[in-house]
Amino acid sequence: MSQKTVMDSFRLEGRRVLVTGGSKGLGRVIAGALAEAGADVAVVSRTLSECQAAAQEIAAATGRKTAAFAADVTQAAEVERLAAEVEETFGPIDILVNNAGINVRGASHELAESDWDAVININLKAPFLCARIFGPRMGARGWGRVLNMGSILSVIALPGRAPYASAKAGLLNLTRVLALEWAGQGVTVNALCPGPFATEMNLPLLNDPEKYSAFVAKIPMGRWGELHEVAGAAVFLASDAASFVTGSALFIDGGWTAQ
Numbered sequence: 690m691s692q693k694t695v696m697d698s699f700r701l702e703g704r705r706v707l708v709t710g711g712s713k714g715l716g717r718v719i720a721g722a723l724a725e726a727g728a729d730v731a732v733v734s735r736t737l738s739e740c741q742a743a744a745q746e747i748a749a750a751t752g753r754k755t756a757a758f759a760a761d762v763t764q765a766a767e768v769e770r771l772a773a774e775v776e777e778t779f780g781p782i783d784i785l786v787n788n789a790g791i792n793v794r795g796a797s798h799e800l801a802e803s804d805w806d807a808v809i810n811i812n813l814k815a816p817f818l819c820a821r822i823f824g825p826r827m828g829a830r831g832w833g834r835v836l837n838m839g840s841i842l843s844v845i846a847l848p849g850r851a852p853y854a855s856a857k858a859g860l861l862n863l864t865r866v867l868a869l870e871w872a873g874q875g876v877t878v879n880a881l882c883p884g885p886f887a888t889e890m891n892l893p894l895l896n897d898p899e900k901y902s903a904f905v906a907k908i909p910m911g912r913w914g915e916l917h918e919v920a921g922a923a924v925f926l927a928s929d930a931a932s933f934v935t936g937s938a939l940f941i942d943g944g945w946t947a948q
């Protein structure tokens with residue numbers, strides 16, 4: 690029996706990926722990295738023009754087939770429409786990256802109900818809605834990957850992060866439940882859990898030198914993550930190299946959660 694070399698097992702040729710929130714930030718880096726590893730990549734967010742720009746850049750840089758779709762993935766009907774459109778125009782999805790997310794920070798007693806709902810809906814409900822559509826289709830084909838973007842706040846707490854930390858902790862257990870449900874069908878489900886990275890979501894921290902340094906002080910490696918530092922972990926979990934890894938969380942946090 691011919692055996693793939695270990696480096697071959699990281700390659701993603703012949704796989705189709707869908708990255709929610711792939712237009713910018715960590716999702717954009719992951720979309721580009723999976724394309725570099727050989728996959729064709731569909732980018733989704735609510736802003737079609739930004740998805741188109743990201744898809745074009747990734748295609749130009751990697752030579753892979755890319756596509757752009759607009760959808761609000763917090764709405765079940767939108768996710769169903771998206772799945773139908775993606776399958777028809779791009780093809781069946783092998784790797785789903787549930788990356789789209791937002792944060793609303795503030796003391797619990799000052800947050801509005803709408804803040805809670807918005808953060809829970811995109812960080813927890815949307816991965817459920819997308820996984821329950823794409824996961825079984827992967828299972829029917831006998832191979833699939835679901836990557837959920839958790840956070841260090843999946844396992845630690847910070848004041849002022851009630852909805853976000855609750856959503857990300859819930860997402861970790863959703864990851865485990867789905868991993869168990871699909872373990873017999875070749876579909877693995879894992880979480881990536883980053884520490885702080887310089888994206889739009891973190892502008893309130895990046896623009897405040899005191900808050901920025903307070904975060905650095907908590908990180909044993911003494912710095913924020915660099916965007917490219919999520920890429921290798923995403924390629925690993927998306928690939929055959931991680932064929933026996935499911936229900937796990939991979940922390941990319943400079944040691945924050947090791948303490």
Ligand SMILES: NC(=O)c1ccc[n+]([C@@H]2O[C@H](COP(=O)([O-])OP(=O)(O)OC[C@H]3O[C@@H](n4cnc5c(N)ncnc54)[C@H](OP(=O)(O)O)[C@@H]3O)[C@@H](O)[C@H]2O)c1
Nearest residue numbers: 710714715734735736761762789790838840885886888890
């Ligand atoms: N940055 C960090 O330090 C960090 C740390 C730990 C975990 N994470 C997680 O990593 C993921 C990406 O974060 P990021 O910092 O890269 O964020 P970002 O740069 O703010 O990008 C967020 C992406 O999500 C999309 N999005 C938001 N709401 C959406 C919706 N309802 N439907 C579809 N797309 C939606 C945005 O596009 P539109 O607004 O155009 O829809 C955008 O593409 C998130 O899940 C976040 O919680 C980030």
